[in-house]
Amino acid sequence: MDPASLYGFGHFVRLTEQLILDLFGRGLLSGTTHTCLGQELCQMSVVRALTDPDDAVYSNHRNHGHFLTYTGNAVGLVAEIMGREAGVCGGFGGSQHMAHRHFHSNGVQAGMTAIASGVALDIKRRASRGVVAVMIGDGTLGEGLLYESMNLAAVWGAPVLFVVENNGIAQTTDTRDTVAGTIEGRGKAFGLRTWRFDDAATEFMHSVAAVVDEMRDGKGPGMLVIDTKRMGPHSKGDDLRDASERSAIVERDPLAALGRTLLAPQRAEIESRNVEFLKSIEAQALASPESRFDVVPTHSMRPALGPVVRAQAAVAANVRGALNMALRDLLAECPDVLLLGEDMHEPYGGAFKVTAGLSSEFAGRVISTPISEAGITGAGIGLAMAGRRPIVEIMFADFLTLCMDQIYNHAVKFPGMFSDCDVPLVIRTPCGGRRGYGPTHSQSPENLLVSVPGLTVVFGSHRHNVGQLLVDAVTRWPNPVVFLEHKLLYGEAQKPGDYEDVASDRRDQGAELFPTLRRGSRSADVTLVSFGGMLPFVERAAERLEREEELSVEIVAPCLLAPMPRHTLSALLLDRPRIAVIEESHHEFGVSAELVACLAEAGYRGKIIRIGTGPVPIASARSLERDQLPDEQAIVQRVLTLF
C-alpha cells in the first residue's frame, strides 16, 4: 500500500492505456476499446484488495485497469486487443470480453451483475470468505437488471460488492441527465451497506481496502460508489466535453497527485522503468502473430460426460411424475444440483407441481426466488460458472424473452469466447397452449430458442424418457440448455409404446443423449415429424389417416431441437416420399423451417409441408385457440394435400 508501489502500478496502467490508444492511432489495432485514463487508482482500488482465492471480479467494457490489477498481464491485454495469438483470449474477446480465472468481463451494461449475484450465492452457501466485486459505472444505473441483481444479492445475503465507478458521464451523456435520485439511495433501497469515496482523497486506497475487508464478514452485499473522472474519451475519439472541463480533470488527476507525493528522482526512476517495460510489452505484442483458427469452430459445445445419476424409468404414470422423480434423484445423488425458480417451495411445489415435495425433502436446495426472470437466469449462469449444477425454472416459457440477453449474450457466448469457462445451466420451463391461458401464457417459443447459436433446446414428448432427458441435460451435457415441458403433457402417461430409438449420427452434437424416436414402416406413404406436446395430436391424426385413408404413416419424434441433429434426420428422411413437419410453435423461421432447409441441402426430392401456428398472438377463448393451433383435424387435412 506504499505510495511508490501504488504510483508505480498506476503509472504502468496509464502507460498501457496510452500505448493502446497509440497503437490504434498507428493502425495496429482495430475494433473498439475503452481506456481508464484518469481512473487508474479507482480501477486498482477494489481489485488489489481481492486476496482471497474465492474472490471474483465481474467487469465491463472499461476493464483494463481491473484486468491488469488482477493479472499483471499487460502483454496478454495488449495482444488481445490487437487480435494476436498472445492475447489472453487468443484474440477472441478483444478489449471488452476477457477472462482469466475468476476475472470475467463482457460488453453488455449490467449484464454481469446477476451472474455476480449467483457466484456470490455459491460463496455464501460454502461459508467462504470470498467477495464478488462487480464493476459498473454511473451509466449502468439505467439498466433494470442491476436492480434485480441487487435485490437478489440482498435477499440471499450474498457477498456482492457493487462498485459504481461514477465518472459523471455515460459515453457522451452527463449523469445529471441520466440518474434520478441519488446513487447510494439505490443501494440503500435494497438494504445494501453503502459507501462513497472520492478517488482523489488521500486515504482512498485504505478506505476501499477496509470496505472489502468488511464485506468478508458474511453480512451480505454492499454498494461502493467511487467518484472519479475519466481523462480520456469514452472509446477512441468520442470526447465532446469542453476544454475547461477537461483541463479541470487533468488538474485533479489523482495519479499525478500521488506521483507528486514521491521524491522526484524516485518518481522519475519508476516512470522510466515503466517506459522500458512498456517498450518490451509493445515489442512482444507486435511480435505475436495474428490470431488464426487451426480449424474454424462450427459449434461451442462441450462434449458429453459419463453418467453419474441412476437411470430413470422409461415408463411412468405421468410426465410430471417422471420429472419430479428425476429432480429427486438429481438432488439426492448430485450435491451440486440446486433448484431456483418462483413459487417452488412446499406446500405449493411450483406452478405446475413439478417440484412438489422437494423443498421439504431437500432443505436449502430448492430456492424460491423473487420474480426476476433475467436475474435468476444470470444467477444460474453464475452458479454454473462456480461449478454447481443449477436448474432454473421459468414459470411460463413465454417469459423466456425476459431472460434472453442473459442467455444470448452471456450463457451461450462464454463457452465460445473463453476456453475454460463452462456454463452447465439448465432452464426448465412449461410451454404450450390449449388451456385458454391467452397470448402471453400459451406460447411455444421454440422458434426463438433454436435460433440462439450455442443454445441446446430439448423438448421431450410423452414417448421419451423425460426424466432421463432431464438428468442427462443436468449432469451429462455441460452446456446451456433450455428444457421445454408442454403443459398438457404433464398429466399424460409416459410410455414409449412401439417407438424405437433412431441411431444417431456421431457428427450431431448431443444427439445420442437426446434421442430421436420413430415408429411405423420405413416405407410408409407419409412421414409425420413432430415433437413435444404436438405428438399426441399427431398420433391421433396418424390413426385417422390409417383408418380412413388407408395410408401407412410413419412418425418421427425428435427431442433435440437445437443443435438440430441434421445428419441423423437427413439420413432417416431423405428417401421418404412425403413428409409433414408439425409443430405448435410458429413454423416460420423456426424448427420446421430449419429441418426443411437441412433436407433441401441434403438433396431431398419428395413432397414436404410444414404445419404450425401463424405469426399472430394465440387467443384466449378456447374456441378461437382451437382454430389457431394445429389439431388432428387440421393435420389430417393438410397431410392429404400431399396426395
Place this chain on the structure above:
Amino acid sequence: MAFAIHVPRINNNDDEVKLAGLQIAVGSRVTKGQIVGQVETDKAVVDVEAGNDGFVLAILGEVDATVSVGSVLVWVGQTVDEAVPLPQGTPPGAVSTSSAPTAKAGALLAEHGLDAAQVPASGERLTVADVERFLATGGAASTPSRAAVPATASKVDSVPDVAGELKLLKSEEKGMLATVTWHRDVAVPGYVEVSYDPAPWDEYAQTFGQQHGLLLSPLLPLMAWRLVELAAESPRLNATIVGSKRYEYAEVNVGFTVQAGDVLYLAVVRNSAALGPLGFVTGLVDLQRRAAGHKLGPLETQGATIGFSSMARWKVSRHIPILPPHTAIMVAHAVAPDGSGVLGATYDHRVLNGSEAAATLRKLCKPPKAP
C-alpha cells in the same frame, strides 16, 4: 326408456378426463345417487353418480382410458334387457362423401390414370380394394351408375393458334371421346374386309321376317345374331385383354350402333346368346326404337363385348369402325355402289389376328341354313 350417465366436467380447462374407476358392470343394478365410478384429471378426482334407478345396459369406456367430458359413459335402462340406444355420433342428415376415394386409393387411381367417378365403390369411401378390383376386371363389372370406360391419361392439349371458343362436351360426346381414346391408346386395331353377295342374306331375312310377321327388315339384327352365335362358339372373339391376360367374357353382349338424331348410341343387348334368334331380333328392334327416343337404360349403353354397326343408309362403300372399349371385334356392314355387300371388321390385334378376323367375316357372309 334408457337414461345416460355422462362424463362429468371436473374443471373448465380439461375437456378430456381419465376414467379412473368403475364400480359397476353391464347388468348391475344401480340406484339413483349411487356412485358408479370415478373420473380424474391431474388436479382432482370426481365421483360419477347414477341419475336414475335401473340396470346398466352398456359402459362406453374402459378404466384408464381417456373419455370426453359430456359424452355418454353409461347407459342405464329400466329393464336389464332393454336395447342400448344407438351411438349419438352421426349428425342427422350427414351427407356421406359418397365414394370419395381414400388418399391411398386416390394415389392408385392417379397412378393408373383413372378417374374416381369411373370406379365403383363398395362402401362409403372408394378404397384401394375397390380400385384393385376394378383394375383386375378391366372396368367391366360395375354398378349401373358408373360408366365403365376408363379415361386414359389425357395428352395435354393447348389451344391452337387460331381464334376460337372452348365449349364443354355433352355427356354423350364425352362418352364418344372416351371410346375413341380407348381404341387409340389401349387396343391395337387392325382391319380386314370382305365383299360378299348380299342376295342370300336378303332372302333369308325376308323369309324370317315373313315367318314372324315382322314389320321392318330383320337383316341387320339377323346378321348381328349370326355374329352372336359365332362369338358364343369361339370365346376368343368375345374377349379382351386385362394386363397381360385374356379375359374371356361369360356372356355375349352385342353393342349395336344406333344413330338417334345427333347422338350415336352403342345400344347393348345383354346376354344375347341366351335369347335365341327371334328373342334377339325383337330385343334389338326394341332397343333401337328406344334409342331413337333417347330412352336407353344404363345397362343398355355399356358392357358391350362385341360390336356390330351398319352404315348402309349412308351409302358409303367402306366404313372402318372404332372398337367399343374392351371389345375384340367390331363388324361393320356396308353396301358398295355396285350393290355388293361389304363386311369389314376392326379387331384388337392383342386378342385376335387377321386370319381369325377374316375367318369370322367369311362365316358371317353367309346366312345360316334355312330357318
